[in-house]
Amino acid sequence: MVVRRPSLCVFLAVLCLAAALSVPAAAAQVGADAALVLYDSQGEWGWLGDLYSQQLANLLGHFPLDVVILPVESYTPGELDQYAVTFYLGSVYGNPLPPGFLDDVLNSVTPVCWFKYNIWQLAWDEWGWHNPAFVDQYGFRFLKLDAVDWDTVLYRDLFFTKDVADAELGLVQVADPDLAEAAAWALRPPYEGAEAYTPYVIRGGNLWYVADIPFTYATASDRYLPFCDLLHDIVGIDHSERHPALIRIEDVSADNVPAELMGVADLLYNRGIPFQVGVTSCYRDPLSEDTSVNPGIDFSLAHMPEVLEAIRYMASRGGTIVAHGYTHQYDSTTNPETGRTSDDYEFYRVTLDGTGQQVYEGPIPGDSVLWAQSRMTAAFRELRSLGLQPAAWEVPHYAATATDFAAFADLGGLMYHRTLYFAEGASGSVASAALPERTGDRRPRPVSTSWPRVPRGRNPFRGEVVEVAAAGAPIYILGQFFPYVIQRDVYGQKLAPENLHYLEPLGVGDDRIMPADLIAWAELNLGIRDGWASCYFHSDVDLKYLAQLVDGIVALGYEYVPISPDME
Numbered sequence: 001m002v003v004r005r006p007s008l009c010v011f012l013a014v015l016c017l018a019a020a021l022s023v024p025a026a027a028a029q030v031g032a033d034a035a036l037v038l039y040d041s042q043g044e045w046g047w048l049g050d051l052y053s054q055q056l057a058n059l060l061g062h063f064p065l066d067v068v069i070l071p072v073e074s075y076t077p078g079e080l081d082q083y084a085v086t087f088y089l090g091s092v093y094g095n096p097l098p099p100g101f102l103d104d105v106l107n108s109v110t111p112v113c114w115f116k117y118n119i120w121q122l123a124w125d126e127w128g129w130h131n132p133a134f135v136d137q138y139g140f141r142f143l144k145l146d147a148v149d150w151d152t153v154l155y156r157d158l159f160f161t162k163d164v165a166d167a168e169l170g171l172v173q174v175a176d177p178d179l180a181e182a183a184a185w186a187l188r189p190p191y192e193g194a195e196a197y198t199p200y201v202i203r204g205g206n207l208w209y210v211a212d213i214p215f216t217y218a219t220a221s222d223r224y225l226p227f228c229d230l231l232h233d234i235v236g237i238d239h240s241e242r243h244p245a246l247i248r249i250e251d252v253s254a255d256n257v258p259a260e261l262m263g264v265a266d267l268l269y270n271r272g273i274p275f276q277v278g279v280t281s282c283y284r285d286p287l288s289e290d291t292s293v294n295p296g297i298d299f300s301l302a303h304m305p306e307v308l309e310a311i312r313y314m315a316s317r318g319g320t321i322v323a324h325g326y327t328h329q330y331d332s333t334t335n336p337e338t339g340r341t342s343d344d345y346e347f348y349r350v351t352l353d354g355t356g357q358q359v360y361e362g363p364i365p366g367d368s369v370l371w372a373q374s375r376m377t378a379a380f381r382e383l384r385s386l387g388l389q390p391a392a393w394e395v396p397h398y399a400a401t402a403t404d405f406a407a408f409a410d411l412g413g414l415m416y417h418r419t420l421y422f423a424e425g426a427s428g429s430v431a432s433a434a435l436p437e438r439t440g441d442r443r444p445r446p447v448s449t450s451w452p453r454v455p456r457g458r459n460p461f462r463g464e465v466v467e468v469a470a471a472g473a474p475i476y477i478l479g480q481f482f483p484y485v486i487q488r489d490v491y492g493q494k495l496a497p498e499n500l501h502y503l504e505p506l507g508v509g510d511d512r513i514m515p516a517d518l519i520a521w522a523e524l525n526l527g528i529r530d531g532w533a534s535c536y537f538h539s540d541v542d543l544k545y546l547a548q549l550v551d552g553i554v555a556l557g558y559e560y561v562p563i564s565p566d567m568e
Contacts, residue, residue: 040092041071050423090117138204139179155226163217180204258310278324347400409492500535
């Protein structure tokens with residue numbers, strides 16, 4: 001269970017979403033099986049804390065924990081004692097923290113995990129000098145903020161990336177090795193010598209400190225992954241070392257080539273590899289200029305018996321069916337490419353700007369709980385009528401509104417997609433602007449602008465925040481992927497992992513993704529004690545790349561498994 005107090009608007013259709021998600025504060029079950037997530041909500045950048053708190057709560061959905069999300073400004077003294085573990089996301093520089101919260105952290109015996117900013121309100125005295133009592137209690141010192149080339153994180157003998165666009169770290173120093181120990185290290189060029197290393201995550205007694213916020217610019221090779229593993233230690237809930245793998249054949253619909261589908265099935269079957277097949281049941285091409293078909297062409301797999309038989313063949317060779325949207329496009333318009341099934345978005349309105357970049361515009365006209373659920377229900381019903389039994393639901397292009405994701409969760413079952421999370425912006429200045437300036441002031445100052453005003457046209461699944469223009473305050477979107485199963489995210493979804501993206505050997509530049517890339521990312525996920533390797537493949541790509549991929553994943557020690565609603 002995830003409880004957010006007080007209720008916050010996460011999207012334009014907030015009333016619908018609140019009805020689906022909200023739980024009265026009195027109903028929150030706190031205690032040994034509950035976690036408290038606190039975040040900065042004030043000022044111009046308060047929306048960042050909202051996004052981060054959701055993403056942290058999602059990761060906590062990997063564990064048997066209820067989660068309560070609360071703005072730190074609303075904290076009441078003694079509240080921390082009600083929870084098994086507490087997290088504070090310091091995302092607004094200089095945000096004045098409630099004295100009761102600071103006192104409770106210092107007096108707590110349960111784990112507290114502090115991210116990035118404002119740790120100096122604990123670690124320093126009122127004049128900005130190190131507080132000896134803090135050092136004596138936790139065994140480390142907070143030094144300063146620094147943003148010079150920290151681009152790598154070392155964890156479990158593996159090297160993870162950190163985007164230099166968010167290079168800023170809180171620097172700490174171990175003062176008493178008997179009390180404090182670094183759990184992960186940040187590095188910068190030349191990667192040798194004392195100045196090139198600093199603790200990225202440090203534990204001193206019951207206090208954990210993470211030197212930045214690992215949800216920014218998170219990619220498949222990012223320092224987000226070490227945090228995903230360390231979360232087991234922070235919450236005190238272990239999982240055994242195991243490394244399953246998933247492979248999904250993507251965008252299968254009535255216009256696929258049957259021989260290609262069967263060739264994929266044979267390759268995987270001959271290697272003893274179970275796989276998934278993302279199937280869109282209803283094919284539409286309303287803007288077709290082909291005079292041999294009628295404009296608005298709309299037909300199911302039943303009208304393409306050879307394709308249908310190829311899909312049934314895939315199922316007989318170890319393929320598990322996944323419902324991949326209903327039409328995988330929207331209405332009779334481009335959204336944003338051609339209007340054709342598999343090309344376009346189904347549950348979110350997207351256009352192209354003058355440079356060809358995709359722009360997230362907002363909800364589909366008429367978006368609602370009933371509309372979203374009707375399409376999901378229709379997709380499952382159509383597949384079942386054809387003798388195909390879908391085991392999961394996958395949103396086309398992974399994009400939908402908060403209302404939609406909550407609606408899908410209400411219908412139950414396993415979700416097999418990445419997900420978007422939303423926060424509403426606010427006007428006002430950054431809280432830190434009110435900090436006093438005085439001679440000799442040792443308070444740390446922000447040394448970089450990690451979050452300039454974010455433009456439209458970014459990719460939320462590359463760890464970039466996307467801004468959506470809306471009536472009133474803007475809406476901000478950030479995608480998230482998971483290296484393990486999430487039993488319940490903030491929408492209520494159970495999510496199978498998809499953390500390696502897909503093969504694209506014919507792409508250009510950063511869009512070219514080879515088997516070696518996915519294999520390298522899979523190797524990094526071995527740093528997570530129960531990390532998965534999950535990706536997808538299109539049937540029109542040369543099968544030699546699929547063979548290289550799955551053979552390389554298996555060589556790392558992963559075992560391919562089928563998805564199932566009870567997966568853990």
